[in-house]
Amino acid sequence: MPNADHDRMSAPSEPTILIDHTGPLEGRVRVPGAKNSVLKLMAAALLTDGTSEITNVPRIVDVQIMGELLTSIGLEVLEHDGAVTIRQTGTLLTEVPEAPARRIRASINLLGPLVGRCGHIRVALPGGDDFGTRPIDLHLAALESMGATCVITEGILEVHAEALHGADIQFAFPSVGATENVVTAAVVADGTTTIRGAAREPEVVDLCNFLLSMGAQISGIGTATLVVEGCSYTSFGDVTHRVVPDRIQAATYIAAVGSTGGCVDMIDARANDMGMFLRRCEEMGLVFEAFDDEATGLRVEARQRLNAVDIQTLPYPGVATDYKPLIVAMLAVANGTSIVTENLYPGRFRYVEELVTLGAQIRMWEHHAEVTGVPRLSGGSVRAHDIRAGAAMVVAGLASQGPTVISGVGHIDRGYDDLVGRLRSIGAMINRVD
Numbered sequence: 001m002p003n004a005d006h007d008r009m010s011a012p013s014e015p016t017i018l019i020d021h022t023g024p025l026e027g028r029v030r031v032p033g034a035k036n037s038v039l040k041l042m043a044a045a046l047l048t049d050g051t052s053e054i055t056n057v058p059r060i061v062d063v064q065i066m067g068e069l070l071t072s073i074g075l076e077v078l079e080h081d082g083a084v085t086i087r088q089t090g091t092l093l094t095e096v097p098e099a100p101a102r103r104i105r106a107s108i109n110l111l112g113p114l115v116g117r118c119g120h121i122r123v124a125l126p127g128g129d130d131f132g133t134r135p136i137d138l139h140l141a142a143l144e145s146m147g148a149t150c151v152i153t154e155g156i157l158e159v160h161a162e163a164l165h166g167a168d169i170q171f172a173f174p175s176v177g178a179t180e181n182v183v184t185a186a187v188v189a190d191g192t193t194t195i196r197g198a199a200r201e202p203e204v205v206d207l208c209n210f211l212l213s214m215g216a217q218i219s220g221i222g223t224a225t226l227v228v229e230g231c232s233y234t235s236f237g238d239v240t241h242r243v244v245p246d247r248i249q250a251a252t253y254i255a256a257v258g259s260t261g262g263c264v265d266m267i268d269a270r271a272n273d274m275g276m277f278l279r280r281c282e283e284m285g286l287v288f289e290a291f292d293d294e295a296t297g298l299r300v301e302a303r304q305r306l307n308a309v310d311i312q313t314l315p316y317p318g319v320a321t322d323y324k325p326l327i328v329a330m331l332a333v334a335n336g337t338s339i340v341t342e343n344l345y346p347g348r349f350r351y352v353e354e355l356v357t358l359g360a361q362i363r364m365w366e367h368h369a370e371v372t373g374v375p376r377l378s379g380g381s382v383r384a385h386d387i388r389a390g391a392a393m394v395v396a397g398l399a400s401q402g403p404t405v406i407s408g409v410g411h412i413d414r415g416y417d418d419l420v421g422r423l424r425s426i427g428a429m430i431n432r433v434d
């Protein structure tokens with residue numbers, strides 16, 4: 001690919017992604033396992049004395065960090081051929097090292113399993129994507145109602161529980177992380193826990209199914225009311241589980257096709273997990289068809305320039321906040337003006353100024369963005385500020401006339417398994433420079 005323009009635009013001292021004008025995308029791409037499931041499954045693996053064999057594991061940095069966290073508290077973690085095997089070594093520590101815990105949001109998912117099994121955790125408040133305050137009050141209030149005591153001092157959370165007991169919990173908001181922490185604590189608490197207003201995301205369902213395979217008792221999976229019967233962790237055994245495919249990565253390939261045109265088969269993509277998002281994409285003009293030949297999955301086709309559509313983010317089954325940067329990147333080259341409203345993280349719009357650098361016409365107020373599509377973006381130098389924002393930069397780069405240089409690639413590596421290679425395999429003019 002021509003590099004002269006890229007050289008003029010940046011002299012990379014950190015990894016960058018370089019993108020040139022890309023025509024329609026064609027071919028097949030496999031959607032890897034979901035980051036937001038595998039990290040929680042790995043944390044929940046500490047509940048059993050048996051062996052956890054987790055397959056369809058994406059090769060991403062966050063999995064390595066979770067592996068490091070588990071190793072440092074006494075588990076054996078082996079990564080091999082897209083799988084992770086986790087075993088106890090005899091000692092389970094409850095003080096989680098601070099530096100890796102601060103690097104990922106999912107470190108907070110050690111809370112439920114460690115307090116449930118060991119009655120204690122000391123862990124730094126979690127890191128992860130920076131798009132405003134991300135409180136954990138719902139996690140803590142629920143654990144307190146189960147008998148735990150929670151104290152936060154200078155950014156370190158310490159939770160004790162002599163013995164957790166079941167409780168009737170009503171969430172004011174269906175928090176994904178809080179639901180996961182309560183479920184992973186409740187499976188080993190004394191008695192029955194009922195969680196009303198539970199999150200219903202496919203990744204929460206995946207975690208519940210993983211726990212069921214381990215021997216836990218949970219009913220109402222996939223609904224807003226989960227009922228968990230506590231058991232002793234000594235009754236839990238080996239578990240083998242395939243991670244649910246990543247709906248946000250699937251959406252990334254959909255957005256890439258939406259902004260460049262073409263037809264791509266996404267092996268393993270599950271339409272059922274993306275219902276509302278796919279409906280909005282159909283309103284924009286994308287066409288979907290399930291396929292089932294030597295592989296199964298979902299075909300996406302863009303036959304013409306997309307139409308503007310108004311969209312707002314909501315908890316599942318609504319359009320997920322994680323799709324939104326991708327949606328805005330698609331709408332930036334659609335025909336007409338769209339209003340996009342963010343209801344989960346009002347501060348999750350940092351990527352907008354980067355899209356504007358690439359020639360997008362976007363006006364912001366409060367938690368809304370008014371996006372007026374242009375036929376093509378211009379290209380330019382931009383930065384990925386978080387995982388999904390990085391993916392949106394890639395989609396916008398594909399939809400640009402001129403070359404695009406993306407820095408902040410480390411964010412993309414946290415959640416995407418070889419995004420560049422997969423896009424190249426379907427015809428994108430994209431390269432990575434390390």
Ligand code: EPU
Pocket residue numbers: 035036105106129133134135136137138139140173174175176177178199320321322343344345387388415
């Ligand atoms: N909230 C509270 N109090 C709490 C917990 C959450 O007020 O105790 C609020 C949050 O401030 C936010 C909303 O509830 O406004 C949603 O938060 P939730 O707890 O559902 O999100 P999370 O568990 O922290 C996960 C994903 C995010 C994804 C959200 C929403 C992981 C590691 N992260 O975060 O994914 O955006 O659910 O679906 O699973 C990403 O993958 O790029 C990512 C950010």
